[in-house]
Amino acid sequence: MREEDSNWFSKWEDELPPPEDLMPLSQSLITPDLALAFNIPSAHHHTPPPPPSHPPQSTALSSQPNSSAEFDSPELSGAGGGGGGGSGAAGSDEPARTLKRPRLVWTPQLHKRFVDAVAHLGIKNAVPKTIMQLMSVDGLTRENVASHLQKYRLYLKRMQGISNNGGAGNNSPAALSASGMDPATDHLFASSPVPAHFLHPGRPNSEHFLPFVPVAAMQHHTDAVVGRARAAPPPAAAAAV
């Protein structure tokens, strides 16, 4: 008894921007250094127990990208300044360089920062290292960004496939999957608004993309349809360039 959404396209865009309901996650953002340096005698089991101290989180969750620093990572400010020099003799050990960090959890907020960084850099300059530096998130490694960037690119490609779906010459698995695109695809990626120019690099003059909006038959007709998604893609108009 649940009507499947059939008009997602109506408010697809508006649904994306999540107001403020994703935040109850402050888990493994604790400085890996601390966690690892002191390392909780938890033996194996990467389950970074969130510290009891919880900073005010529900308050104003402005979506402002650059604004709030991470939770607590006074040291290692990376970007800024740096410093210095020298880090020759490492008096204090920096285990963060040799020990394996738990597992990076890309929270919507973190991803938002990621997207923002890529947007400011531009697709062409959006390389792991640059993104990582721009994000200025301590504990974030180039590997982390590279991995996430890989997935993010696939996501963008997927979006392109559905926006402009050509029946001919289209043999991309993405398109197939795209056909069954649901608002539930890519939880994380869908949480963050994707800059327009992201969809088509090299097209600064991108007007609002026109989703085909399958507003065709399928008006009344009790039977038929409902055949789960993935059916035949709507006849895309032959739009030429």
Next chain:
DNA sequence: TCGTTAATAT
């Protein structure tokens, strides 16, 4: 060395 892709692990 860095960036990208595929494979692997959790």
Next chain:
DNA sequence: GATATTAACG
């Protein structure tokens, strides 16, 4: 099965 990490390649 999804997501992040690790390895291999350019």
